[in-house]
Amino acid sequence: MKILVAEDDQISRKLLSTTLKQFGHEVQAFDNGADAWDAFDASPVRVIVSDWLMPKLDGLDFCRKVRKRSATEYTYFILLTANVQGKDTYMEAMNAGIDDFLAKPLDRDQIWMRLRVAERILKYATVIQDLESMLPICSYCKKVRDDNNYWQQVETYLSKRTGTSFSHSVCPTCYTNKVKPELDKIKKVEPR
Structure with a gap:
């Protein structure tokens, strides 16, 4: 899969990018949400892993922009969290369109598991989109x-x-x- 990474911490960004590449994924990595958004808007990907707090555009606003972009296949959005957040904060993230969370420091097994879930959800999202795009039409009267x-x-x-x-x-x-x-x-x- 092509995965877009938005992480302002250079070490975390390098570790995440290297891990994703080792799993066989193609990675685009950016150090802020605004540059990541520009890249996504120019060429959408199906999976984004983004830090929550970043300069220029934070993870939640980045996700909101992705969700508002028209004519885009569903994108699975994983948010990186540095510390334990409260219920209200997680609800805000879910309302922004976040699909999943990954805690820092990054754990290879957790990343791998989240990506397996992402692959499964994206497969089903594509099937549903295909079914919804079909238009039942009568063979005789064309209604x-x-x-x-x-x-x-x-x-x-x-x-x-x-x-x-x-x-x-x-x-x-x-x-x-x-x-x-x-x-x-x-x-x-x-x-x-």
């Missing part, structure tokens, strides 16, 4: 089924979700195969 099992015209369904307006026309193939033969029939029947 679409919504989440409430209500069947409606494709145009209505898309308009409600995207605000798209539609105009109707006939493509050249359908004109040749459907419309023109009907027009020819009408011309034969019309009195001259």
Whole structure:
């Protein structure tokens, strides 16, 4: 996996990067949240390991930006904590979108276990995203089924979700195969 690391402490950053590389991962490491965000925004990854307290952009604000970025596959976000935090602080982190926590000093086994969980969750997130992106459409009338099992015209369904307006026309193939033969029939029947 490609993993983005944001850690302002040089020794911790080097230790984490080396460990992740030894596990076979590709690592991008940054010493602050702002640079890490810029890298993520330019080329999103599926796993981020970030320190909580960093200059320029802390771990929670970094996570919030990741969660708000549109059209991005789900990113598993692990937050590094230097000391034991209280329940309220952890709740704030969870509300920001943090998936998991790793305590410092770093433990190789803990990192490995967290990454195994991340891989499993990301696999399921991809499956769910694929299933949610499928649009059930009737083979006969071409109506679409919504989440409430209500069947409606494709145009209505898309308009409600995207605000798209539609105009109707006939493509050249359908004109040749459907419309023109009907027009020819009408011309034969019309009195001259």
